[in-house]
Amino acid sequence: MNHPASHRFDGSKKFVQSENPSEPKEKMKSKEADVIIAENAKWLDGYQERLFASGERSVLIVLQAMDAAGKDGTLRRLITGVNPQGIIVTSFKRPTPEEVNHDFLWRVQKALPQKGYIGVFNRSHYEEVLVTRVHPEFILAQKNPGVGSKDGNIVLPKDFWKNRFAAIRAFEKHLADSGTIIIKFFLNVSKEEQKKRLIDRMVTPEKNWKFNITDIKERQHWKEYMSAYEEMINETACDHAPWYVIPADDKDNMRALVSIAVRDVLSKFPVDYPDAVATIEQELKEAEVLLKMED
Secondary structure (H helix, E strand, O other), X not given: OOXXXXXXXXXXXXXXXXXXXXXXXXOOOHHHHHHHHHHHHHHHHHHHHHHXXXXXXXXXXXXXXXXXXXXXXXXXXXXXXXXXXXEEEXXXXXXXXXXXXXXXXXXXXXXXXXXXXXXXXXXXXXXXXXXXXXXXXXXXXXXXXOOEEXXXXXXXXXXXHHHHHHHHHHHHHHHHHOOEEEEEEEEEOOHHHHHHXXXXXXXXXXXXXXXXXXXHHXXXXXXXXXXXXXXXXXXXXXXXXXXXXXXXXXHHHHHHHHHHHHHHHHHOOOOOOOOOOHHHHHHHHHHHHHHHHHO
């Protein structure tokens, strides 16, 4: 099994989509993956408790991928067994009218985890440099200065995308400086594997609810999406907010690699229970006396 470190992009090297296969180079057996995932989930539960007790940091995990890559299943396996009170999961869908009338980071800022909590974004602010890049007509609704249409084409200011990437970098730098540990994942599924999974949703009655015709239509823009992902990762990968490009054609390997990466990153930011201050020590002694008086 390849270690997640080989899939890490922190700005020190360029991400090239064609050089990062969706199939893992070394596969582990399902049972081996299950053991790794379970062990890391147990470790994450302990980390989350200490994180909450210390109240010094927060964690933000970002999951980005094409449809049917396995975001939901990966998330479920990652946090199974972790105290649900300490996990905040937010799925970002199409922006509401209220969200559109604010800047593109507004709705994300509202969903950020407070200190002591682990937040997971199932899709995120990165949709604003992915979907809008492939479908720039969506940007018209945001009413940004200098954005318009002419002869059926969308007109954007010269540095529109450059400025949007700069805004994301500044946003994440501010979060990191404020104590948020950021871990970002691109679950890299192939077009062929996605097709198999979409067909499975179509022919399996119990999975029909997952099917959306839009997922099929968006496959026409596959090359555009891959180009957008490549630029997105290269523009926003840095040491304090790295991207992990995880091969996603094998779900067991993908989920194990994600859990290992999360543990590896968080291990570099140890948290512990706070030391008992004098007032707490006094209260503990008083409580002991009161309990003895009950006997």
